[in-house]
Amino acid sequence: MKLREKSFLPLPNKIGPPLDSPFFLRNTLKVARELLGKGLFIQHSSKRFLCELVEVEAYLGACDEASHSFRGMTPRNQSMFEEGGTAYVYFTYGFHFCLNVATEKKGVGAAVLFRAAIPLLGLEEMQKNRKLRGPLDPKKLLSGPAKLTQALGINKAFNGQKMNQAQFKIVDLGRVLSKSAIGTSSRIGISKGQEHLYRFFVKNSPWLSRK
DNA sequence: TGAATGATCACG
């Protein structure tokens, strides 16, 4: 698959295969850190999207008060309890979808929330999907969990899907991030669990949801 | 700073 579109960063010549499923069957904090710099690829309705993750948050299982899974499995959060590599998409605030990928083995109830990314492929369509009034700064195209899902056309239909498919996958972009290039902070927008530094981001990236 | 807007869940 050749990539000819203009982009903000050098694109790989090919979009690689999905990350191996064992990648997601590991410690959630480790997976979260290692997802930075990876690519999220989605193809649907004859549109292709690729973006590079720069900000994520980890949500653990029964030990994490801020996690949707803290009080056990419910109809909404059951995808979180699926095997690592399964998408968990939920609807919130009456408007927005958020995309997570479940981690660890089936039954644990942990996941990583995708909070911000660099658009690499499908920019025009992303702009269109972000139905804003005025012109949009490209840096703000994917700079938030609900912005990201809106731009990529992600909704509840993706909930429970495996993210190792040709049309929905995490791929290696060949980016190398040193440990010192990764920052941590408390998670954003939660009312419990602020004490944990479970937000991971690429330091000094202009593409984040917050400075 | 607050309005928009609806699914979800704990409680009874």
Next chain:
DNA sequence: GTGATCATTCAT
């Protein structure tokens, strides 16, 4: 069944 809450975003 009911009501408070919500891993947000945008415009004022």
